[in-house]
Amino acid sequence: MLAIRNLHTHYGPSHIIQGIDLSVRAGEVLGIFGRNGVGKTTLLKTIAGWIKPTQGEIEFDGARIDGVSADRIAHRGVGFVPEDRRIFPGLTVEENLTLGFLQVPGRSRADNAAALDRIYQRFPRLLERRYQHGTTLSGGEQQMLAMARVMVGKPRLLLVDEPSEGLAPMIVAELYAIIGEMKAAGCAVLLVEQNVHQALTLSDRFIAIERGQVTFSGDAASKTDCERLLEVIAV
Numbered sequence: 001m002l003a004i005r006n007l008h009t010h011y012g013p014s015h016i017i018q019g020i021d022l023s024v025r026a027g028e029v030l031g032i033f034g035r036n037g038v039g040k041t042t043l044l045k046t047i048a049g050w051i052k053p054t055q056g057e058i059e060f061d062g063a064r065i066d067g068v069s070a071d072r073i074a075h076r077g078v079g080f081v082p083e084d085r086r087i088f089p090g091l092t093v094e095e096n097l098t099l100g101f102l103q104v105p106g107r108s109r110a111d112n113a114a115a116l117d118r119i120y121q122r123f124p125r126l127l128e129r130r131y132q133h134g135t136t137l138s139g140g141e142q143q144m145l146a147m148a149r150v151m152v153g154k155p156r157l158l159l160v161d162e163p164s165e166g167l168a169p170m171i172v173a174e175l176y177a178i179i180g181e182m183k184a185a186g187c188a189v190l191l192v193e194q195n196v197h198q199a200l201t202l203s204d205r206f207i208a209i210e211r212g213q214v215t216f217s218g219d220a221a222s223k224t225d226c227e228r229l230l231e232v233i234a235v
Contacts, residue, residue, distance in 0.1 A: 001024055001025055001026045001028075001060065001061060001156065001157055001188040002022075002023060002024045002047070002058075002059070002060050002061075002157055002188060002190075003022075003023045003057075003058075003059045004020060004021060004022045004023070004047070004056065004057070004058050004059075005021055005056055005057045005059075006019050006020075006021060006055065006056040006057070007019065007020045007021070007043075007046065007053055007055070007056035007057070007058065007066075008053060008054050008055035008056055009039075009042055009043075009046045009051055009052075009053050009054060009212075010054050011042070011051075015212065016039045016042045016212050017039050017042055017043055017046060017053070017212045018039075018211065018212035018213050019056070019212075019213060020039075020043065020056075020209070020212070020213065020214055021214065022207060022214065024157075024188045024189070024190060025188060026156070026186050026187070026188050027183055027184070027185075027186045027187070027188065028183070028188055028189070028204045028205070029179070029183050029188075029189040029191055029202050029203045029204050030188075030189065030190050030191065030203065030204070030205050030206065030207065031191050031193065031196075031199045031200060031202075031203035031205070031206035031207070031220065032044075032190060032191065032192045032193075032206070032207055032209065033192075033193070033196055033199070033206060033207070033208050033209070033229065033233050034208055034209035034210055034233055035210070035233060035234070036194075038209045038210050038211060038212065039209055039211070039212040040161075040192045040209055041082075041083060041161055041192065042212075043192075043209070044080065044082075044159045044161050044190060044192060045080075045082075046058070047065075047073075047078070047159060047190070048070055048073060048074075048078060048080040048159055049065070049068055049069055049070035049071075049072070049073040049074075049078075050070050050080075052066075052067060053066050053067070060073075060076060060077075060078060060157060061076070061077070061156065061157075063076070065078075071102075074102075074103045074153070075103060075104070075105060077153075077154075077155050077156040077157060078155060078156075078157045078159065079103070079150035079151070079153060079155030079157070079158050079159065080150065080159040080161075081143075081146050081147055081150055081158070081159065081160045081161065081163065082146075082161050083161040083162045083165065083192075085142050085143060085145075085146040086146065087134040087137070087142050087145055087146060088134055089133060089134040089135035090133060090134070090135070091133065091134055092130065092131050092132060092133055092134075093126050093129050093130045093131070093132055093134065093137070093145055094116075094130045094131065096134055096145055096149055097116060097119060097126070097145070097148060097149055097152055098112075098116070098152075099149060100148075100149040100150060100151070100152030100153050101115075101152060101153070102153075103150075103152070103153025103155070104153050104154070112152075115152050115154070116152065119148045119151060119152055122148075122151075122178070123144055123148050125141060125144065126141070126144060126145060126148055129141065139166055139167060140167050140168060140171035143163060143167060143171070143175060144171075144174075144175070147160075147163070147175060147178060151178075151182070155187060156186070156187055156188065157187065157188045157189075157190075158179070158182055158187050158188070158189045158190070159189075159190050160179065160189065160190070160191050160192065160193075161192045162192060162193060162194060163175050163176075163179070163191075163193065164176075164193060164194075164195045164198060165194065172195070172198065176198065176201070176202055179191070179202060180202055183202070191203065196229070196230065196233070200220050200226055200229075203220040204219075204220055204221075205217065205218065205219055205220060206218055206220055206225075206229060208229055208232045208233050210232075210233075215232060216228065216229060216232045
């Protein structure tokens with residue numbers, strides 16, 4: 001579903017991503033771990049088209065997307081839930097959700113309405129707050145809204161950045177259940193997470209990043225690989 005080869009990304013003179021290679025298959029979760037500031041978020045933003053790579057290839061579903069605009073990447077089926085959620089505080093929950101329709105231009109009103117109904121069935125809390133403004137939501141509700149807004153577009157690749165940060169365990173469990181459902185439906189997932197133990201319960205494989213490079217990769221089902229991961233990132 002996704003293949004990255006020799007990827008490099010700069011912020012001005014700063015060389016953030018320094019030759020990363022990775023791949024993820026449909027229905028697979030790849031955990032991405034490392035200390036703060038090593039390039040994990042930059043990697044997701046580069047894949048999503050928010051930042052242009054300076055070298056390398058990003059191939060999604062058989063087509064190159066490196067250098068393609070963020071909106072066109074979203075239209076192709078790549079959903080991104082950023083760490084800061086990007087909820088519009090002055091819009092209602094439903095207005096925020098309908099922005100997700102932009103990911104699938106040309107879809108009929110009936111199909112959009114059906115997609116919204118499915119979201120409300122999965123997120124009854126958002127249904128209760130459908131007419132509230134984003135600024136009135138709790139942190140957990142905002143994270144649910146950010147996830148739901150991406151799900152409206154039925155992405156085939158999901159990029160999630162720190163979904164559990166600052167949230168209560170019950171909310172985290174619910175968010176992970178949702179990601180698990182998307183995985184079961186065939187969605188490929190790149191999961192950046194500081195909560196390593198939680199993320200490993202959902203991941204199939206993982207990589208560790210240090211200074212913009214992959215320093216270790218392993219199988220989440222392997223106890224030896226997981227123990228080595230914790231040593232590598234010093235959790």
